[in-house]
Amino acid sequence: xxxxxxxxxxxxxxxxxxxxxxxxxxxxxxxxxxxxxxxxxxxxxxxxxxxxxxxxxxxxxxxxxxxxxxxxxxxxxxxxxxxxxxxxxxxxxxxxxxxxxxxxxxxxx
Amino acid sequence: xxxxxxxxxxxxxxxxxxxxxxxxxxxxxxxxxxxxxxxxxxxxxxxxxxxxxxxxxxxxxxxxxxxxxxxxxxxxxxxxxxxxxxxxxxxxxxxxxxxxxxxxxxxxxxxxxxxxx
Numbered sequence: 001x002x003x004x005x006x007x008x009x010x011x012x013x014x015x016x017x018x019x020x021x022x023x024x025x026x027x028x029x030x031x032x033x034x035x036x037x038x039x040x041x042x043x044x045x046x047x048x049x050x051x052x053x054x055x056x057x058x059x060x061x062x063x064x065x066x067x068x069x070x071x072x073x074x075x076x077x078x079x080x081x082x083x084x085x086x087x088x089x090x091x092x093x094x095x096x097x098x099x100x101x102x103x104x105x106x107x108x109x
Numbered sequence: 110x111x112x113x114x115x116x117x118x119x120x121x122x123x124x125x126x127x128x129x130x131x132x133x134x135x136x137x138x139x140x141x142x143x144x145x146x147x148x149x150x151x152x153x154x155x156x157x158x159x160x161x162x163x164x165x166x167x168x169x170x171x172x173x174x175x176x177x178x179x180x181x182x183x184x185x186x187x188x189x190x191x192x193x194x195x196x197x198x199x200x201x202x203x204x205x206x207x208x209x210x211x212x213x214x215x216x217x218x219x220x221x222x223x224x225x226x
Contacts (some may be wrong), residue, residue, distance in 0.1 A: 001171070035212035037154075044204055044219055045146075045154065050212035057214075088154055092210065096168040098144065100154040 002027055002091050004101035012109040019076040021104045023089035028069045035090045036065055036074045038083075039103075045088065049074060076106075084108050111136040113205050113217035120223045121195050128191040129220045131205030138186035139163040142208035145179060145190045147201040148219075159208055160188065195224045 003026040013019055023034070032052035037045035047056040049065035052072055062077040076083055089101040116130040131143065144159035158169035162181040169177055178191045188205055203220045206213035 033210075037213075039154075044206075044216035045213070046216075047212045047214045050214075054211075056212065090154075090156075090212070092208070092212065096156070096159065097170045098156045098159070098208075100146075100156065103153045 001097055002029065002093060002099055004089055004091060004099055006087075006089055006101035006104045008104060009102075010105045010107060012107050013079055014109045015079050015081055017079050019074075019079055019083070019106060021074040021076075021087055021106070023067075023072045023074070023101050025070045025072070025091060029072075029091045030093055032068055033092045034065075034067070034072050035092065036063075037088045037090065038085045039088065040085045048087075079106075081108075111207055111215040113207065113215055115203075115205060115217040115220045118221040118223070120225065123196055123224055123226055125195055126191060126193040127195060127222050128189055129203050129205075129222070131188040131190070131217050133186045133188070133207075136207075138181075139183055142210070143179075143181065143188040144206050144208045144213060145177075145188075146204045146206060146213070148204070149198070149201040152201075157190070157203075162188070192222075195222075197224050200224045 005024045007022045034052045036049040039045040053065045064075045086103045088103050092098045112134045114132045139162045142161045145157040160167040160179045167179040181188045205217040207215040
């Protein structure tokens, strides 16, 4: 089973700043089968990025994903007030299980 | 636009079972996989298993093997997740999600299952 480790656990930033979130896999994630989700309190997760770098439908271009192999990054170029939430990475390699990272909480400084 | 609508909250006794439904509308139900993900209070996301309706074959996370069954009814475009031998640690919100092998792009609203004596 592939274990995903996200860092930092909590990130405190101000609106307008740049956010960089990391996700490291215990073994290579093939074909960049890596996704990022945003979750706000009381809501279901929302898909932001799939294939490590492709934005899902309707996702603003301030969100971008990068990386390959075992190291992946989600970048939010200029934080908007609605971006403060918890972010999860997920690997969906060619066969299950499809594991999630433990999450990074992005909070207002 | 795909919509996944889940059944309502449940309160169960330890040792009992729960069956949560997830009805899909929009899109072709048979053509995409459905996964189930749970989230304990204040915790992260945990993938439980998934199924491709057209094949009817389910895959489960090892943690839940033998205790969970995921099925579908293609006539009603509904997926089901049954979890047996419930214990207090199974208290969580359970989500279904459409799995296109490109992330989970549509999610149900979640079903709260409380296990308490």
